[in-house]
Amino acid sequence: MPHYLGIDVGTSAVKAILVDERQATIAEADVPLQISRPQDLWSEQDPEAWWQAVQTSLDQFVVKNAAALADVRGIGLSGQMHGAVLLDANNRPLRPAILWNDGRSFREAQELGAEHPGLSHDMGVIPMPGFTAPKLAWLARHEPETFRAVRKVLLPKDYIRLQLTGALVTDMSDAAGTWWLDEAKRDWSDKALAATGLGRDHMADLVEGSQVSGTLRAEIARQWGMRSDVVVAGGAGDAAAGAVGLGAIRDGSAFISLGTSGQLFVTTENYSPAPEALVHSFCHALTGRWFQMAAMLNGASCLAWAASLLRRDIGELLRETEAAYRKPSDILFLPYLAGERTQHTGLAQAVLEGVAYSFADAKRALEQAGTSLTQAGIIGGGSKSQFWTRIFASVLNIPIMRYHGSDKGPAFGAARLGRLAVTGEAPEEVCTAPAILETIAPDPRLVELYQPRIQAFRSLYRSLKPEFASAAQERI
Structure with a gap:
């Protein structure tokens, strides 16, 4: 039976999944990664890591199910964007x-926007x-030799693709x-490249996510007992x-992704840029499709921060907060701040609601x-909490679906792209929605109670926004 492998290069871990022809999960691997922060505002990783x-993931699959790995026909890649x-x-690699x-x-982004205002429409966002x-x-400004x-x-x-196939x-x-x-145009922009002193020769070749990008190198296939004709699909950003x-x-x-970061994602059949609204309008992983996305750097990581601050287990903190929950918290949490000490469940509820308020924005x-959104699914680590999902439904005032197996994430989608590259099947036949675990409707009473809290959240952010910008400038 044919098998397919999905590999997701995340920020906190590399996740891999083996699926069979029925899209059933045969084996999974999760290898943690470390982030280096050598200076203020910096975030780096070693590509070799x-x-x-x-x-390590492939080694684990050899132990868990060598036969399935030996019958892999296609590999899909996903990763942090x-x-x-x-x-x-x-x-x-020249550097991390x-x-x-x-x-x-921060400064260079502002300069690009100011000097090339017309490009944002073509690039999908400022x-x-x-x-x-x-x-x-x-x-170019700070490390010119590099x-x-x-x-x-x-x-x-795509660094992993290079190691697997030798293709750029x-x-x-x-x-x-x-x-x-x-x-x-789904093509590199010569104008945007020139704005940063680069040309097409600095860029990788472009393919659609479900197209073949290369085949597994012979030495890789031999090392892990895989076929010599395994194809690697273009894959996708996470x-x-x-x-x-x-x-x-x-x-x-549409769906909400509530992982380390957060996204509100909507698929579109046409390219619909809206840079003035700070919405990302990007190419989808499949031909002739695009998506609009509002992205937040802080998602479930805010809850992890609160649990760490309070020296509490996340699950235990959520259970206590849910038991004490009666109405919107009087405490406002901005996901952009470090916060301050207060009662444990009060802080935790404020964190849960603060992230939901940012999704309302x-x-x-x-x-x-x-x-416009009339409903949405939810995936990512945060989706495991029914309590948090209920808060989201009432804050956003839309029904939200939780799914069976929604924690498979981008690695599962990558495996599907690997399959499409091999079989050429219609995406609609392969990329079906998982079974719905439950649909959580907004609570009318909470919808009403949350409205003034959302407005207070927005007002507080507007008041502090100049301070955020000033602080960012000072840290550069």
Whole structure:
């Protein structure tokens, strides 16, 4: 029976999944990663650490189910978006990769937006420090020798592709997050590249997520007892891969991703840029599809922060908070701040609601961009909490679906793309939605009670926004 392998290069771990022809999970692996923060605002990882983690995953599969690994026909890749992997003429990293949550290029992002205002419509969003292009502008200014030595700029998952196949390739959805891709044309933008001192020769080749990007190198196949004809699909950035895994490939399909970061994602059949609303309008992982997304750097990580601050287990803290929950908290938590000490359940509830309020802002931004939401699914680690999902439903005032197996995430979507690259099946036949565990409707009483709290949250953020900008400038 054919099997397919999905590999997701995340920020906190490399996750891999083996599925069979029926899309049943045969084996999973989860290898943790560390983040380096050598300076204020910096966030880096060693690309070799990703590759070592992938190798560890394959080693685990050999032990768990060597027969299934030996029958893998296609591999799909997913990964954290926006990261800058800088290669020399020998395809070796010149320095640690600069990650999506690195804020050092704040100044360069502002300059790109000011000097090239017309490009944001083509790139799908205004330039932000997390994107790849501002990172290269920062490199040119602060590490000019390294910048001159750069021969290729890859995204994180594509470094793994290089090790597996020897090919320098990326897919449309991951390339969309660089601020170098013309989203409508699904091609590199010469103007955007020139704005950061680069050209097409610095970029990887482009393929669609379900297309073949290369085949497994012979030595890799021999090392893990795999077939010699295994193909590697283009794959996807983690947001689009999560959508493929969830079956969100039709116009209007929407979901909340509540992991370390957070996204509110809606699939569109047309390219609909809205940079003025700070909405991301990017290519999807499948041909002829795009998506709109509002992205937040802080998702379930806020709850982890609170649990760490209070020295409490997350599950225990959630149970206590749910038991004490009666109405919206009088405490307001902005996901952008460190907060202060207070009663445990009060702080925890404020954190849960603060993240939900930030998604209310995301929903409003999508509505300003012309996309309305009537319901949404929820995936990611935060989706395991029914209590948190209930808060989201009432804050957003829409029904929210929890799914069976929603924790499979981008790695499962990557495996589906690996299958499509092999079989050429219609995406609608493979990328179906998982079974719904439950649909949680908004509570009318809480919807009413949450409205003034949302407004207070927005007012507080507006008041503090200049302070955030000033603090960011001071830290550069």
